[in-house]
């Protein structure tokens with residue numbers, strides 16, 4: 001048995017949470033493999049809306065195990081908030097959630113370091129979510145991190161040493177070192193975390209596969225935010241691509257089955273960094289207003305633009321995507337013309353590759369114009385309801401991207417999901 005992976009092909013917020021929830025009944029387990037509470041995955045059903053940050057999006061469907069893998073970074077305070085609110089809504093979280101002992105802990109001082117690093121960068125700041133993601137992964141790679149399993153062994157001493165090291169760093173950056181209030185909450189939250197099933201998740205997931213069980217791996221962020229392949233340095237600090245599921249869960253590469261690549265019918269980005277198709281005009285504002293493009297975690301305005309097929313093709317290549325999912329098609333319902341970027345122009349040259357120095361080049365998108373569909377797609381329940389112009393748009397994308405589109409989402413609710421090809 002192999003795992004399937006679902007991940008974002010753009011700059012995050014493609015709608016991963018919604019589709020993971022829809023696909024969960026087909027799986028025995030859902031596993032997160034990277035990122036942390038920088039993620040905000042929104043699910044809507046039965047008139048309610050939930051935003052998940054560290055907890056996998058499979059928790060609302062019955063009889064599914066949810067796993068937080070070793071590649072994830074976990075903030076006990078934010079985890080406790082999220083977990084208690086799920087428990088209050090009736091989710092039996094302690095019974096269905098398993099957490100890797102090897103997942104790294106986000107300390108209160110990591111959050112302070114994140115803020116101090118950003119302040120030190122001034123106008124070159126990344127625009128992070130401020131959750132301490134970068135500093136926590138930095139400690140992991142420099143072999144200074146604290147892991148969930150450390151909670152049981154001399155934890156007080158290890159925590160003090162890490163804290164002191166961080167405070168010296170924050171002071172050098174001239175940042176704020178006041179953590180007393182947060183620290184107390186954090187230490188209590190560590191005790192709460194110990195009430196969960198903390199496991200060797202690499203043995204657990206491989207054991208499930210041996211028994212013929214099905215696992216869906218849920219990506220966070222998006223390919224263009226990957227630390228190796230994204231628009232560096234304006235990226236997050238983890239591998240958001242398919243390979244991240246291998247290192248973030250202990251899965252061998254030959255255990256990867258289908259890769260679901262998810263993208264919006266347009267494009268958004270939050271934080272700094274290159275975004276070749278960004279629109280600074282009324283069209284961009286219209287997409288933001290109709291698509292409610294404001295961050296699920298920070299509430300920040302998302303930058304909006306037309307779909308970028310250069311970046312999408314690159315993402316499909318890096319991830320080995322076998323099945324595409326297009327989200328938020330309904331947001332473009334009222335546009336006379338829909339544009340798709342098929343190449344970039346700069347210095348009199350044209351390229352269909354995402355350039356190494358995208359941040360410094362004056363990239364001008366080359367657009368193909370497609371006729372809008374002027375139909376309320378949010379009411380569609382099957383592909384038979386799609387107007388001709390929308391089918392033409394889908395055909396055009398499939399041809400360009402050389403990958404079939406299996407699922408279309410036409411609204412935020414669980415039910416507004418149309419499976420176009422048998423899964």
Ligand code: GDP
Nearest residue numbers: 013014015016017040041042328409410411412
């Ligand atoms: P994620 O981080 O990839 O899970 O995505 P987010 O939850 O951050 O952002 C996606 C937003 O779009 C959420 O507010 C969803 O409720 C909403 N959404 C998802 N699919 C659709 C859709 O097909 N149409 C519309 N209009 N909204 C959608």
Ligand code: IMO
Nearest residue numbers: 012013038039040127128129220221236270271
């Ligand atoms: P989901 O899983 C969109 C962006 C931040 C910033 C950069 C680095 O909901 O799609 P970080 O806090 O990770 O160090 O910030 O990455 N970013 C996201 N943008 N969706 C996300 O997650 C993101 N997680 C991080 O805005 O530009």
Ligand code: MG
Nearest residue numbers: 013040041296
């Ligand atoms: Mg999000």
